[in-house]
Amino acid sequence: MSVEIPENMEEVAMQLAQHQVRGEQADETTVIQNAVRDILQAFFDEALEGHYDDVNWQGDDLVVTDFMGKEVGRIHPQASTFIDDFKADADTLIERLEDETTTIVGGR
Template identity: 40%
Template sequence: MSLLVPTNMSEVTEKLADEKNRGIVTTQQAIILQAVLDNAQDILNGALEGPYWKVKWLKEDKSLIIFDIMNKEVGTVTPSGDRFSEDFKTNPANVIRSLDDHIKRIVNNA
């Protein structure tokens, strides 16, 4: 089982090849979307020093929603451009930096 959470397109390609080698049918798009979600959750867990809150897609590839421990919505995160996947393909480091900035702001204001 691959535990790699891609942070750039090279890692997306690596994960795609790994999944295909294991007989899992997937796409580059699906891996990017999961990478955005997983990176957001990792950032959130780090900001809270544990897995207390959850990140989910509000609208896939368009906005993330963050829920606190009581399952109350505490914030949303949107991409810089039209879609997270497009931003990730163009500049994955900026996507992760932006996720980090937005999520930390939400945590600090909750």
């Protein structure tokens, strides 16, 4: 994973502080949402050996589309939101995202 992508709440706090130092507006929810999406995107880029699929938010779900724009996967949070999942146990969420990536990529 990239140093720029927070993988736990401590790293979220550090990234929030960096935004503040730069005079940028950011809140915890936005940082976590971006982190979860970016983590999943990184897993897909690694699994496919390049950026072929896109990960985006659709409501509370993460939707994976292929290079033609066709939905190839959808991941739902275990709690009410991925923010809650991340706050409760970021490591477990990251493992789950990695497993979901393997399932979606392997299913094609």
